[in-house]
Amino acid sequence: AAGVIQSPRHLIKEKRETATLKCYPIPRHDTVYWYQQGPGQDPQFLISFYEKMQSDKGSIPDRFSAQQFSDYHSELNMSSLELGDSALYFCASSAYREMNTEAFFGQGTRLTVV
Amino acid sequence: RKEVEQDPGPFNVPEGATVAFNCTYSNSASQSFFWYRQDCRKEPKLLMSVYSSGNEDGRFTAQLNRASQYISLLIRDSKLSDSATYLCVLRDSWGKLQFGAGTQVVVTP
Numbered sequence: 001a002a003g004v005i006q007s008p009r010h011l012i013k014e015k016r017e018t019a020t021l022k023c024y025p026i027p028r029h030d031t032v033y034w035y036q037q038g039p040g041q042d043p044q045f046l047i048s049f050y051e052k053m054q055s056d057k058g059s060i061p062d063r064f065s066a067q068q069f070s071d072y073h074s075e076l077n078m079s080s081l082e083l084g085d086s087a088l089y090f091c092a093s094s095a096y097r098e099m100n101t102e103a104f105f106g107q108g109t110r111l112t113v114v
Numbered sequence: 115r116k117e118v119e120q121d122p123g124p125f126n127v128p129e130g131a132t133v134a135f136n137c138t139y140s141n142s143a144s145q146s147f148f149w150y151r152q153d154c155r156k157e158p159k160l161l162m163s164v165y166s167s168g169n170e171d172g173r174f175t176a177q178l179n180r181a182s183q184y185i186s187l188l189i190r191d192s193k194l195s196d197s198a199t200y201l202c203v204l205r206d207s208w209g210k211l212q213f214g215a216g217t218q219v220v221v222t223p
Contacts, residue, residue, distance in 0.1 A: 042215035
């Protein structure tokens with residue numbers, strides 16, 4: 001079965017560079033969530049989209065932006081990267097109206113800022 | 115106070131023993147409850163959903179107590195492969211996922 005696809009899996013960037021992370025949800029899922037997980041930390045919610053509109057915003061820095069496209073894939077754009085942005089970035093997708101169903105996670109993008 | 119709280123552990127459990135831990139939540143409007151398992155910096159994967167009546171899946175039993183606003187996970191006959199971080203995840207009435215910090219379980223031979 002198709003799962004949530006994230007690309008790239010690994011990314012190394014220098015400080016002050018930009019990065020774009022992509023997330024392709026499970027077919028027919030209309031909601032996408034982005035999470036950041038630093039070393040030894042729990043996943044921190046960044047932002048979510050439902051039907052291509054931002055549905056909720058968490059601890060996403062102003063240097064980051066995201067959007068969901070007409071095919072429901074989402075991109076997280078990160079600018080002026082800082083060392084502290086090094087983390088595992090997970091994307092999850094779900095079907096909004098199916099409240100009792102779980103969200104599925106991609107394998108994550110491991111971003112290292114040097 | 116965090117909206118979802120878990121004892122971070124680690125819970126050191128001898129192989130074959132039983133371990134149980136809770137997750138408390140503050141949002142009474144939480145709609146759906148799940149236990150996810152996360153291995154060593156990999157993506158969280160669903161272990162089981164938690165239903166009001168409680169549910170069991172093999173060696174795993176999940177309970178929901180809405181009155182006291184907590185869910186629990188019990189693992190019987192622990193295996194070495196059960197060593198992982200167990201994340202409590204809730205969906206609120208808006209569909210937003212809320213994560214606990216995770217409870218680390220270490221099963222020892």
